[in-house]
Amino acid sequence: xxxxxxxQTISRFLYDVEPxxxxxxxxxxxxxxxxxxxxxxxxxxxxxxxxxxHTIHEALPLTRKWWPAWDMRTKLNCxxxxxxxxxxxxxxxxxxxxxxxxxxxxxxxxxxxxxxxxNLVWVGRNKVAPLEADEMEMLLGFPRNHTRGGGISRTxxxxxxxxxxxxxxxxxxxxxxxxxxxxxINLLSLFSGIGGAEVALHRLGxxxxxxxxxxxxxxxxxxxxxxxxxxxQTGNLIHIADVQHLTADRLEQLVKMYGxxxxxxxxxxxxxxxxxxxxxxxxxxxxxxxxxxxxxRILDVVKSLAxxxx
DNA sequence: CGGAACATGACCCCTGAA
DNA sequence: TTCAGGGGTCATGTTCCG
Numbered sequence: 001x002x003x004x005x006x007x008q009t010i011s012r013f014l015y016d017v018e019p020x021x022x023x024x025x026x027x028x029x030x031x032x033x034x035x036x037x038x039x040x041x042x043x044x045x046x047x048x049x050x051x052x053x054h055t056i057h058e059a060l061p062l063t064r065k066w067w068p069a070w071d072m073r074t075k076l077n078c079x080x081x082x083x084x085x086x087x088x089x090x091x092x093x094x095x096x097x098x099x100x101x102x103x104x105x106x107x108x109x110x111x112x113x114x115x116x117x118x119n120l121v122w123v124g125r126n127k128v129a130p131l132e133a134d135e136m137e138m139l140l141g142f143p144r145n146h147t148r149g150g151g152i153s154r155t156x157x158x159x160x161x162x163x164x165x166x167x168x169x170x171x172x173x174x175x176x177x178x179x180x181x182x183x184x185i186n187l188l189s190l191f192s193g194i195g196g197a198e199v200a201l202h203r204l205g206x207x208x209x210x211x212x213x214x215x216x217x218x219x220x221x222x223x224x225x226x227x228x229x230x231x232x233q234t235g236n237l238i239h240i241a242d243v244q245h246l247t248a249d250r251l252e253q254l255v256k257m258y259g260x261x262x263x264x265x266x267x268x269x270x271x272x273x274x275x276x277x278x279x280x281x282x283x284x285x286x287x288x289x290x291x292x293x294x295x296x297r298i299l300d301v302v303k304s305l306a307x308x309x310x
Numbered sequence: 311c312g313g314a315a316c317a318t319g320a321c322c323c324c325t326g327a328a
Numbered sequence: 329t330t331c332a333g334g335g336g337t338c339a340t341g342t343t344c345c346g
Contacts, residue, residue: 001322001337032323078322085331116320155329163323193323267323276324278334 002273003283007035010284013296015039020173024166028052029059030076030119030139032166034267041176048171048203052141056121059139066122070108076119076131079139080276081162083130084118096126133157140196141167141203143227147194150226152219160220165196165267171204177263178206184235186259188302189213190243190266190295195224197265208233210258214240214266243294248301260306264299268292 011018019035020042027047053059055074057067092114095107103111111128114120120128131139133154137146140161147157174197177185184207189197192213201208211228215221221239228237236258240246255261271277272286280286284293 003336031321033321034323077320081323082325087331113320117322153329159323161323165323270323271325273322274324275322275334275336277322279325281324281334281336 001033001275002270003281006273006284010035010037010292013293014299022169022173024169025075027168027172028139028141028166029054029056029074030166031078032169033078034169036173038173040173041180044176045172046175048141048168048175048200052168060121060135063121063123066124066127068102068122070102071112071115071122073112073116076121076139077116079119079131079136079162081159083158084114084120088114088118089120089128089130092120092128093126133161136161139166140164141169141171142194142196142199146199146227147223150219150222152223156219160194160217160223164193165200167196167200167203170196171200174200174206174263174265175204177201178204181206181262183207184209185262186210187212188261188264188298190246190264190298191215191268191291192224192266193217193220195220195227198224199227202231202233207235209235210238211235212238212240212254212258212261214243214246216242243291243298246294246298251298251301252305255302255305255309260309261302264302266295268295 007019014037017037017039019037021033021035024030024032024034029052056076057064057074092111095110096103099107115128119131121131123129133147134144136158137144147160152160185201186209187198187201189211192198192215198208198211198213213224215224225237238254268291269288272280272282272289273284275281282289284290
């Protein structure tokens with residue numbers, strides 16, 4: 001749902017590769033429609049095991065007790081960076097409380113519309129609530145408490161999670177690298193966030209030799225460091241605070257030191273593309289989304305370095 | 311009857327102000 | 329931390345017209 005022409009431009013800057021459009025609802029209990037522009041093999045891809053829960057009821061069994069029959073949702077909508085206000089959930093509770101048993105159709109419609117819009121789940125009699133950060137973490141395929149602690153605030157946590165990859169989805173696409181790189185890979189991870197790609201590769205059993213990770217948010221960098229520490233990684237993790245610091249010289253320096261990169265991965269900011277943005281939906285040229293062009297610049301440099309340092 | 315034109319509904323990795 | 333807040337895009341359904 002990016003503005004018209006954005007996907008065409010993205011492909012044009014990425015060697016005319018067409019995006020593979022994938023909805024994460026086939027990998028977990030929440031939708032996440034994304035276009036992945038990649039040059040990975042597509043034969044013999046395999047999912048992470050054990051398979052992730054595919055329905056709301058499997059993923060959040062405690063909600064089953066309170067889930068009314070007239071709410072037919074089996075999948076959540078896309079997990080976003082913001083959650084519903086307490087006022088809204090209170091308004092919904094009041095609207096439902098006025099009736100014994102099934103509410104009239106108009107009320108059902110209102111409640112369902114708002115529940116879909118804000119991804120509300122049933123947590124009590126006549127009571128809906130937004131997802132907890134823990135639950136989002138689980139739905140996105142991260143280890144429990146991945147984004148917890150380290151002084152991260154509640155709102156920052158929601159933001160980081162809402163901006164992340166869905167791990168199982170990305171892992172499926174990266175799975176073919178396991179046979180291609182039995183000794184592990186050198187990874188250049190741009191806009192790493194909370195490390196969705198890294199977690200996916202780790203879960204696939206692909207050794208991370210050297211990871212160069214560019215991420216602007218300090219809390220996200222610290223989340224990644226903690227994970228790196230806790231999973232007893234044997235490789236090197238190098239943080240870069242800003243993709244714009246990854247100049248050709250800096251990249252050459254890194255390649256000389258650690259060897260050339262086997263994989264470049266990243267999702268550049270989409271906040272100027274999404275419909276949820278009321279103020280600055282400026283398309284690919286927007287302040288943040290234009291960092292996509294840095295991705296292209298860096299990819300070009302990495303490709304030429306790979307041919308020189310083989 | 312086929313297709314163009316139009317209406318409706320669902321969805322969305324959110325920002326700014328208080 | 330909390331809240332209020334619009335609109336573009338696509339899919340689907342409906343009307344209209346030759």
